[in-house]
Amino acid sequence: xxxxxxxxxxxxxxxxxxxxxxxxxxxxxxxxxxxxxxxxxxxxxxxxxxxxxxxxxxxxxxxxxxxxxxxxxxxxxxxxxxxxxxxxxxxxxxxxxxxxxxxxxxxxxxxxxxxxxxxxxxxxxxxxxxxxxxxxxxxxxxxxxxxxxxxxxxxxxxxxxxxxxxxxxxxxxxxxxxxxxxxxxxxxxxxxxxxxxxxxxxxxxxxxxxxxxxxxxxxxxxxxxxx
Amino acid sequence: xxxxxxxxxxxxxxxxxxxxxxxxxxxxxxxxxxxxxxxxxxxxxxxxxxxxxxxxxxxxxxxxxxxxxxxxxxxxxxxxxxxxxxxxxxxxxxxxxxxxxxxxxxxxxxxxxxxxx
Numbered sequence: 289x290x291x292x293x294x295x296x297x298x299x300x301x302x303x304x305x306x307x308x309x310x311x312x313x314x315x316x317x318x319x320x321x322x323x324x325x326x327x328x329x330x331x332x333x334x335x336x337x338x339x340x341x342x343x344x345x346x347x348x349x350x351x352x353x354x355x356x357x358x359x360x361x362x363x364x365x366x367x368x369x370x371x372x373x374x375x376x377x378x379x380x381x382x383x384x385x386x387x388x389x390x391x392x393x394x395x396x397x398x399x400x401x402x403x404x405x406x407x408x409x410x411x412x413x414x415x416x417x418x419x420x421x422x423x424x425x426x427x428x429x430x431x432x433x434x435x436x437x438x439x440x441x442x443x444x445x446x447x448x449x450x451x452x453x454x455x456x457x458x459x460x461x462x463x464x465x466x467x468x469x470x471x472x473x474x475x476x477x478x479x480x481x482x483x484x485x486x487x488x489x490x491x492x493x494x495x496x497x498x499x500x501x502x503x504x505x506x507x508x509x510x511x512x513x514x515x
Numbered sequence: 516x517x518x519x520x521x522x523x524x525x526x527x528x529x530x531x532x533x534x535x536x537x538x539x540x541x542x543x544x545x546x547x548x549x550x551x552x553x554x555x556x557x558x559x560x561x562x563x564x565x566x567x568x569x570x571x572x573x574x575x576x577x578x579x580x581x582x583x584x585x586x587x588x589x590x591x592x593x594x595x596x597x598x599x600x601x602x603x604x605x606x607x608x609x610x611x612x613x614x615x616x617x618x619x620x621x622x623x624x625x626x627x628x629x630x631x632x
Contacts, residue, residue, distance in 0.1 A: 309596070313568075316595030317524055320615035324530040327619055331537050353526060400523070403570045 292506040296422075296480065300375075303425045310397055311368045318361045325354050367393045374420040379502065382423060384414040384448050384455050391427040392446065399444075402435045409447040416455050417501040418481055426477040426496065430459060430485065433474060434494055439463045454499040462492045480507050516630060517559065520544040521551045521577065522566040522593070527615075534619050540626075548572040548580070555584045561630055564622070567594040567605055575608050589629045593617070 329350050336342035370390050385408075392399075392406045399406050434444055438461060445460040470485055478485045478496070482503035486495045502508065518540060522528040528544045535542035543560070545551040548571060551563070563581055565574035572580075578590050590609040594601060605612040610629035613622065 309598070313596045316615050317527070320595060320617075321524060321527045321530075323616040324527055324534065324619075328530045328534050328537075331534055335537060350530075357526070397568075401568060401570050 293509070295476075296506060299425065299477075300421055303421070303428065306428070307368075307371055307394055310394055311364060311371075314364050314397055315361055318357050318364070321357050322354055325350050325357070363393070371424070374424055377420070379417065379419055379507070381415050382418055382420050384416065384450070384457065384498075385410050385412065387420065387423060388427065388446055388448065388457065391424055391431065395428065395431045398432055399435060402438065403442055404435055404438045405443045406431065407443055407445050409445060411448060414448055414450045414455050416450075416498055418498060419502065419507050422477060422480055422507060423498070426474065426481060426483070426485075427457070429471075429474050429477060430494060430496065433471060434459050434462050437462050439492060452500070454497060457496045457498070459494040460492060462494055480505050516540060516626070517561050518542045518626065519551065519554060519560040519563040521548070521563060521569070521574070522546065523569045524566075528566075531619070531622075535623070538619075538623065540623070548577045551577060552580055552584065555581050555588070560585065560588055562589040562591065562626055564591045564593060564626070565609075567592050567601060568596055575604065578608060591622070591625055591629060593622075 329347060332340070332342060332347065367390055370386075371394065388408055389410075392408055395406065431444075438444055440463075441461060443461050446457070447460070448455055448457045450456070470487060474485055477483075482499050482505050484497045486497070487493075488495070518535060520528045520532050520535075520542060521544070522531075523546050525546050528546060532542040532544040543554060543558070545554055548569065551565075554560075555563075563578070565577055567574040569577070574592050574594075578592075581588055581590075591611045591613065592605045592609045593613045593615055594605065595615040602612055611625040613625060
């Protein structure tokens with residue numbers, strides 16, 4: 289049990305590190321765009337003083353572009369804050385729609401590196417009681433596991449449904465020919481969340497079945513130790 | 516001095532190219548690895564400035580392909596990713612490894628140093 293609890297803590301911290309790196313990488317790219325754009329505006333203005341034709345339309349377009357990048361950065365920072373708050377409660381009510389939206393945003397760089405779009409089909413609020421941090425971690429693992437196996441359409445559709453027993457998250461658009469089985473990490477995370485992960489090679493789908501309320505698991509034991 | 520800039524963020528790479536041109540340098544840009552290879556096959560570039568992390572192919576792998584086409588080409592890596600591991604690998608593979616965002620004067624200086632101008 290102590291070993292499991294140690295592993296839980298290590299996985300949680302490692303996930304925080306990974307997410308911070310992804311967010312900082314995206315923000316640096318945005319800062320670079322803003323830096324080059326403002327530098328270009330400055331140089332075009334200076335060049336106009338030595339005779340270069342200044343195109344007001346071009347300046348306007350460049351400054352609008354800066355505003356777009358600031359909005360993009362703001363969206364990323366909102367995600368960062370939402371993620372940071374995911375540890376406010378170790379266990380709690382989680383809206384599947386919101387957590388998927390968050391993880392798709394956080395995984396944007398990884399999906400872009402594989403030229404793949406992650407598209408969320410939002411069916412509205414769907415609430416379960418679980419560990420927000422570890423569900424995010426499982427979703428992160430599953431998304432990154434799926435990316436190398438995307439179908440030729442280069443889009444993974446992420447949808448979800450629910451019933452009285454729990455919720456199911458489905459990743460479609462995966463070419464399962466080369467996938468033999470899931471990694472140990474996904475299986476372990478699923479166990480921590482009292483969840484099951486299924487791979488349907490025929491349908492090209494990977495799904496996560498989550499209970500309405502997390503059952504007996506080392507995560508629950510960790511909470512009991514503290515309380 | 517002819518420069519090829521390669522980065523998947525078009526706004527970044529196109530504006531950087533414009534700024535280098537305003538400084539009297541000859542600069543061209545590409546947002547994908549195949550575009551970079553195609554431009555290199557058609558024209559001779561003295562130096563390539565490559566983003567380390569791009570879709571489908573890393574800057575390091577792209578460098579190896581570009582070298583086969585243009586063995587004398589020099590390389591500078593740029594990145595928004597700050598890991599020490601990436602720095603250690605990138606620094607060995609190129610003349611310089613620069614973190615984004617950077618001052619254009621820094622890039623111009625590094626380009627000149629790489630080409631020993």
